[in-house]
Structures are given as C-alpha cells and as structure tokens.
Amino acid sequence: MADLPQHVDIHEEGPREGFQIEPGPIPSTEKIALVEALAETGLRHIQVCSFVNPRLVPGWADAEAVAGGFRPKPGVHYTGLWFNESGLRRALAFRERLTVTGSISLSASDAFSRKNLNRGHAENLEAMRKQTAAHLEAGVPVTRLGIMAAFGCNYQGDITPAQVVQTVADGLAIAGEAGVAITDLSLADTMGWATPIRIERGIGAVRERWPDLRIGLHLHDTRGLAVANAHAGLRLGVTKFDSTVGGLGGCPFAGQKGAAGNICTEELALLCEEMGIATGIDLDALIEVGRLAERIVGHQLPSELIRAGSLAAFRRRVAA
Amino acid sequence: MADLPQHVDIHEEGPREGFQIEPGPIPSTEKIALVEALAETGLRHIQVCSFVNPRLVPGWADAEAVAGGFRPKPGVHYTGLWFNESGLRRALAFRERLTVTGSISLSASDAFSRKNLNRGHAENLEAMRKQTAAHLEAGVPVTRLGIMAAFGCNYQGDITPAQVVQTVADGLAIAGEAGVAITDLSLADTMGWATPIRIERGIGAVRERWPDLRIGLHLHDTRGLAVANAHAGLRLGVTKFDSTVGGLGGCPFAGQKGAAGNICTEELALLCEEMGIATGIDLDALIEVGRLAERIVGHQLPSELIRAGSLAAFRRRVAA
Numbered sequence: 018m019a020d021l022p023q024h025v026d027i028h029e030e031g032p033r034e035g036f037q038i039e040p041g042p043i044p045s046t047e048k049i050a051l052v053e054a055l056a057e058t059g060l061r062h063i064q065v066c067s068f069v070n071p072r073l074v075p076g077w078a079d080a081e082a083v084a085g086g087f088r089p090k091p092g093v094h095y096t097g098l099w100f101n102e103s104g105l106r107r108a109l110a111f112r113e114r115l116t117v118t119g120s121i122s123l124s125a126s127d128a129f130s131r132k133n134l135n136r137g138h139a140e141n142l143e144a145m146r147k148q149t150a151a152h153l154e155a156g157v158p159v160t161r162l163g164i165m166a167a168f169g170c171n172y173q174g175d176i177t178p179a180q181v182v183q184t185v186a187d188g189l190a191i192a193g194e195a196g197v198a199i200t201d202l203s204l205a206d207t208m209g210w211a212t213p214i215r216i217e218r219g220i221g222a223v224r225e226r227w228p229d230l231r232i233g234l235h236l237h238d239t240r241g242l243a244v245a246n247a248h249a250g251l252r253l254g255v256t257k258f259d260s261t262v263g264g265l266g267g268c269p270f271a272g273q274k275g276a277a278g279n280i281c282t283e284e285l286a287l288l289c290e291e292m293g294i295a296t297g298i299d300l301d302a303l304i305e306v307g308r309l310a311e312r313i314v315g316h317q318l319p320s321e322l323i324r325a326g327s328l329a330a331f332r333r334r335v336a337a
Numbered sequence: 338m339a340d341l342p343q344h345v346d347i348h349e350e351g352p353r354e355g356f357q358i359e360p361g362p363i364p365s366t367e368k369i370a371l372v373e374a375l376a377e378t379g380l381r382h383i384q385v386c387s388f389v390n391p392r393l394v395p396g397w398a399d400a401e402a403v404a405g406g407f408r409p410k411p412g413v414h415y416t417g418l419w420f421n422e423s424g425l426r427r428a429l430a431f432r433e434r435l436t437v438t439g440s441i442s443l444s445a446s447d448a449f450s451r452k453n454l455n456r457g458h459a460e461n462l463e464a465m466r467k468q469t470a471a472h473l474e475a476g477v478p479v480t481r482l483g484i485m486a487a488f489g490c491n492y493q494g495d496i497t498p499a500q501v502v503q504t505v506a507d508g509l510a511i512a513g514e515a516g517v518a519i520t521d522l523s524l525a526d527t528m529g530w531a532t533p534i535r536i537e538r539g540i541g542a543v544r545e546r547w548p549d550l551r552i553g554l555h556l557h558d559t560r561g562l563a564v565a566n567a568h569a570g571l572r573l574g575v576t577k578f579d580s581t582v583g584g585l586g587g588c589p590f591a592g593q594k595g596a597a598g599n600i601c602t603e604e605l606a607l608l609c610e611e612m613g614i615a616t617g618i619d620l621d622a623l624i625e626v627g628r629l630a631e632r633i634v635g636h637q638l639p640s641e642l643i644r645a646g647s648l649a650a651f652r653r654r655v656a657a
Contacts, residue, residue, distance in 0.1 A: 021534075128655075169648065171651050171654075171655075172655065173655060174651065174652050174655040174656070175652070209645060210648060212607075212608060212611040212612055213568050213608075213612065214341075214611070214612045214613075215611075238641055239641060239645045240604065240607055240641055240642045240645050240647075240648075241564055241601060241604035241607075241640065241641040241642055242564055242604065242607070242608060244561055244562055244564060244565040245564040245565040245567070245568045245608065247565070248533050248565045248568065248569070249568070268645070272646060272650075272651065272654070273644070273645045273646065274644075275644045276641060276644045276645035277641040277644070277645070281561060284560065284561035284562065287532075287560055287561075287562070288532060288533075288562060288565065291532040291534070291535075292532055292533065292534045293534075317637075319641065320561065321558055321559060321560055321561040321596060321597040321639065322560045322561055324593070324594075324595045324596045324597070325529060325559045325560050325588070325593050325596040325597070326592060326593065328489065328530060328560075330592075331491050331494065331592070332494050332495070334491075334592070335448075335491075335492065335493060335494040336494070
C-alpha cells in the first residue's frame with residue numbers, strides 16, 4: 018500500500034464551471050444560493066465566477082452580481098477566474114471578498130493552445146510574460162503554474178511526460194524572469210485523456226526534476242476514469258484537487274458534446290474520507306448541495322453519489 | 338508501479354443485469370439483438386438471461402425465448418443465471434447453447450442474506466450443499482465460489498477482511514465435502530461499499546490464505562468508485578471482471594433508488610487497454626453497442642464513454 022496523504026485540499030469549481038456551460042439563463046440569486054450552500058459544507062476554497070467576455074460566455078454575464086452578492090463565510094477562500102487584463106481589473110474590484118492571486122497558464126499541447134486561445138505556445142508564452150507583469154504591477158501575487166492538456170489532447174493526441182516537463186520549465190522560466198516563486202503546479206486533464214498510468218508517469222517526470230513543487234490535479238470525468246486518476250494521484254502524494262459538486266461542468270470540446278464535466282467533489286471526498294484522508298468536508302451536507310445543484314440546473318448531473326447516499330448514512334441506519 | 342496483468346477476462350452481464358431491472362416490457366427480439374451485437378465486439382463471455390421466477394422478475398419472463406433465440410457465435414461463451422433447482426432445469430434445456438456451470442454463492446453479510454434470500458448464513462450454507470449436490474447429479478461442474486457483499490452492506494454496515502475469509506472458508510468447505518475443486522473466487526461489491534483500500538485489504542487477506550485461487554471482481558458503480566476499485570484490483574493481479582455495457586443494471590437495494598448499476602464494460606476496457614492490458618475487445622465497436630443499449634432501454638445509461646468516444650477515435654482523427 019502506498020503512503021497516502023493525511024489531508025487534501027479540495028478547490029470547488031462547480032459554480033464557475035457549471036454555470037458557464039448551462040444553456041438556460043440561471044438567476045444570479047440561485048448561483049449565490051449554491052455558493053453559500055457550498056460554504057456550509059466545510060469546503061475552504063470555492064471558485065464563484067468567471068470574469069470572461071459575456072459575449073463569449075453568456076452564462077457569466079452576471080459575474081459582478083454573484084461576486085458582490087454572496088455572503089462570505091469567515092475562513093472560506095473565494096476565487097474568480099480571468100484570462101486577460103480586463104478580467105483581472107473586474108476581479109480586483111472584489112478584492113475585499115475574493116482571494117485574488119495570479120496564475121501562469123500554459124498548454125502542453127500546442128494544437129490545443131491554437132484552438133482554445135487562438136495562439137500557439139510561443140505566442141502564449143509572450144502573453145503570459147505580459148500577464149505576469151500586469152499581475153505584479155497590480156500587486157497581485159503570482160504563485161501558481163497551470164498546465165492544460167497535460168495528459169492528452171483531442172487536437173494533438175497523446176502528450177508525453179517530456180512535453181509536460183518542457184511546458185513546466187517554460188512556465189517556471191517566465192516566473193524566474195519576473196522574479197516570482199511558483200509554489201503550486203496544477204496539471205489539468207482538460208479533455209479526459211488521463212489514465213492512472215499516465216498520471217503516474219506525468220507526475221513522476223515532474224517530481225524528478227522539481228521535487229519541491231506542490232502538485233495539484235484538475236481532472237475531468239470525460240471517460241469515467243476521473244476517480245481512478247485521483248486515486249493514482251493520492252498514491253503519489255498529491256494533496257490538492259479541483260472538482261465540481263455534482264460533477265457540474267460538461268465538456269465544450271470537439272466531438273464530445275454531452276460528455277461529463279469535472280470529477281465530482283462528493284465522489285472525490287468519499288474516496289478520501291473512506292481511505293482515512295481528511296478533507297474537512299461534511300459529506301452528507303455536500304450531497305445535499307449536489308442535489309440542490311441538480312435542481313438549479315434543472316437536469317440530472319453525473320454524480321452517482323447524490324443518488325446513492327453516503328456510506329456514513331447507511332452506517333447510522335444500521336446502528337439505529 | 339505495480340505489475341499489471343497482461344490480459345484480463347471480462348464477463349459481460351449487461352443483458353441479464355439490465356433487463357431484469359428495466360420497468361418497461363422489452364421485446365425478446367431487442368434483447369437478442371443486444372446479445373448478438375455484444376458477441377461481435379470481441380467479448381468472449383456473455384450472460385444472456387436469468388432463469389428466475391417470472392413473478393419475482395417479470396423482465397426475465399422470456400428467458401427461454403432469448404436463450405433459444407440468439408445466433409451463437411463460435412468462440413463466445415454464453416451463460417445464464419439461476420438460483421435454485423427449477424432455474425437449473427430451465428438452463429439445462431439450453432445446454433447446447435449455454436455454458437452451464439455451477440456456483441456456490443454466499444454472502445459475507447448475514448443481514449444481506451436474510452434480506453435478499455430470506456435465510457441466514459447457516460441456512461444458506463445448507464441450501465448451497467443441496468444445490469451443489471443437485472448440480473453434480475445433473476453432471477454440471479461446480480468450480481466457482483461467489484461472495485456477495487464482500488466489501489460492505491446496506492443492512493450490516495462494514496464487512497471486515499476476516500469476515501470475507503471466513504465466508505470463503507465456509508464455501509470451500511462445502512466444495513470439499515462434495516469433492517469438487519473451486520478454481521475461481523468472485524468477490525462482489527453488491528451494494529457499492531468498496532474503496533481501493535478495501536479492495537486491497539480484502540483481496541490481500543484472501544490471497545494470504547489461498548494463494549492459488551483465481552480472484553475475480555464483480556463491481557457496482559453505486560458511488561462512482563467502480564473504476565478506481567477495478568484499478569486497485571488490476572494492481573493486485575486480478576484478471577477477471579464482471580461488467581455491463583453502458584453500465585446497465587441499476588441498484589434494487591434499500592435507499593438507493595436510481596443509483597448506478599455495474600461497472601461499465603467500455604470504461605473498464607478503456608482503463609485496461611490504455612494501460613497495456615489486453616481485453617480482446619474492439620472498444621469502438623463496444624461503444625456503439627452501449628449506444629444501442631441506450632436506445633433499447635429508452636433512457637440515458639451511466640456510461641460517460643459512450644458520449645465522449647474512445648481515445649483511439651481521437652488519435653485517428655489527429656493522424657488523418
């Protein structure tokens with residue numbers, strides 16, 4: 018048996034990922050209700066909105082209403098997402114409520130970078146240099162490096178560990194030039210290509226070169242392997258995961274209409290808690306929030322656990 | 338990295354598990370169409386029907402029509418399920434078409450045995466002694482021992498490895514009395530209580546005592562952990578799995594209405610094939626059969642992969 022971590026940090030991205038992809042207009046009040054309910058489950062990190070161009074992502078046209086509307090709970094870190102200086106400025110308007118930190122975001126797949134950002138890897142490096150400078154100028158710390166498509170890509174195919182290592186090196190070089198220290202590396206399985214063996218190899222290659230970087234995983238359940246991939250990460254000592262309640266999210270990429278979204282927070286929390294890894298989450302409360310998320314979006318979400326119920330609930334029933 | 342097996346056997350139970358739980362009457366011709374389509378995917382073991390009391394399981398009132406109606410493909414083993422002598426006699430009528438072998442079936446949970454079979458463990462042992470004798474009298478070999486609720490139970494709670502070992506010992510004793518040799522042990526996570534760590538501990542305890550028994554896993558995806566549990570099994574050298582195309586099945590047990598069914602065959606096959614473990618399955622063909630299964634039952638099935646498509650399909654697209 019591997020040495021599993023004693024504790025993991027789960028970053029809940031359900032509101033941001035979920036509401037950006039839902040077709041129907043969802044009232045800001047319901048988005049706020051979900052954010053506030055999540056904060057009552059023991060989650061400590063919640064991404065509440067995306068400061069993106071409302072013409073591109075109509076589901077987040079009300080980012081300001083949500084970021085300014087929820088009642089913050091002490092001890093919970095709320096975050097937003099942005100991709101450019103305009104988004105950064107919008108986020109900074111909520112600096113009292115949101116934890117505003119900067120990321121260097123790269124893709125291990127040049128083809129994905131071109132499709133998703135409309136610029137190749139070299140141009141993206143230049144854009145990230147500028148964005149890092151803009152963050153620092155605004156007094157926003159830059160401590161995180163995110164690598165998209167780290168395990169495979171619909172537009173490029175398989176991604177090798179060497180490609181991931183090179184992309185991480187490129188990102189760390191940008192940080193070095195800017196004089197900032199990256200402490201957190203996030204490897205994202207953006208299009209659901211990861212398998213446990215690819216997780217092991219990708220993380221292994223990065224660890225070998227940078228043993229002190231804290232590695233997090235951003236997993237999608239596109240092909241049903243997300244929980245197995247999370248388990249592979251836990252075995253390697255990964256202690257930070259992004260996830261979405263109910264499995265909110267869905268997949269916007271080529272050929273995968275209707276495919277699943279991110280790994281479900283409640284299934285990830287069940288996996289951890291049942292193996293003795295603390296999450297700080299009240300799983301039964303979180304399952305109720307998953308059911309609330311289903312009511313808000315008005316259709317079934319991928320989470321199996323919100324239908325089955327926790328094991329703790331059955332243990333209480335047996336004991337009664 | 339663990340030593341993964343080079344090859345696994347997948348026993349497809351979709352027709353039997355799926356059609357027993359669907360509410361609507363499904364024409365025998367469509368059940369036969371699914372069985373015949375499955376046989377074209379490279380699957381070598383397909384459970385086609387259940388010889389159960391049609392008053393208890395109306396979905397299998399047409400077991401004879403299906404067992405006698407499909408066109409067998411050479412090299413594929415077709416099986417049926419039965420729980421008593423009446424069922425055995427019905428199966429024997431199809432001995433030319435079905436592989437008829439007997440099992441000793443026990444539950445690691447006494448409470449589940451009482452709820453599911455209406456008899457406790459001791460009575461069940463007696464019933465299995467009689468059933469084994471009946472099998473042998475009919476010339477049916479008994480080589481398999483199945484343990485239900487091997488990782489936990491809705492009615493009893495957690496099940497310890499020691500309880501599993503004791504139940505296996507009880508089953509092997511019945512075999513020993515009857516003078517038959519059990520070669521295959523199936524551990525079933527009947528109600529979705531397994532986690533990777535419980536799989537490791539349960540299999541570890543059984544292996545330690547009976548190192549030569551071939552261990553198979555029958556997994557349910559009740560709480561989204563089935564693929565992670567399968568991966569834990571593969572790491573321990575498990576080479577036999579039951580599964581259902583599309584995740585057909587659902588859960589009939591207390592408090593879990595609407596919960597997921599068995600582990601999806603196509604997600605299990607993807608996990609194996611992408612990690613270099615041969616299944617003999619043409620995954621793209623199997624995904625098409627999963628979509629056929631959805632059309633037959635008339636509602637969405639749990640499989641994520643039938644919406645996302647295989648990685649091989651994307652690799653071909655990239656290469657084109």
